[in-house]
Amino acid sequence: MSSHRRTTRSRMPSVRVRALLSLGVALGIGSVGTFASWTDDVTVSGTTFTAGTLDLQVNNSDSYATTTLSMSAMVPGTTSAEVLTVKNNGTVPSKYTLTGGLTGTNAADYNAAAANGLLLTVRLGGAKSGATCTGGTALVTDQPLTSTTTTTILAKRPSTALTASGGNEVLCFQVKLSDTAPSSLQGKTATATFTATGTSDIS
Secondary structure: OHHHHHHHHHHHHHHHHHHHHHHHHHHHHHOOOOOOOOOOOOOOOOOOOOOOOOOEEEOOEOOOOOOOOOOOOOOOOOEEEEEEEEEEOOOOOEEEEEEEEEEOOOHHHHHHHHHHOEEEEEEEOOEEEOOEEEOOEEEEEEEEOOOOOOEEEEEEEEEEEEOOOOOEEEEEEEEEEOOOOOHHHOOOOOEEEEEEEEEOOOO
16 A cells, blocks of 8 residues: 555656646747847949950051062062061950961962972061061061961960050061972962951960
């Protein structure tokens, strides 16, 4: 009889704890409320974005035509020369690549002649003296002109970027009929085309 009473008493606190916990949970849920939040905005304005311009020119022109480099009645060793200024007329630093080659009815004949055909020399800072280029620094010397107008002549010039708005490089172009040009080129005609392509990638 005494053992049964001890068991009953030990269960009563547990029941009371559970009742209190249930009551606490119920009270907690009932006490949740909604509070107002204050806000404030700050606007940032007045910022403008404008893209720069890339404008590469040769002798202050976007499309330059020359007859100075033209030659007629050529014989082995005949030369012609002209000074061309590559200028950055835009607002961003730039570099350029120069490509060129021959077109026309007999371009393939000069191409076949290879080093014995028309040869190009380009001198940085050079000057025209008669029909040749003198002074400055040779960038290209006696490079054969091929029948592919996309042949690279100068890659990513200059070594440092042209400064924006007015930066330039002075190049003297000289074209020569090779001293050893074959007789098969007699009377053959071809036209040279050069293209300077500017880029804003100055890496």
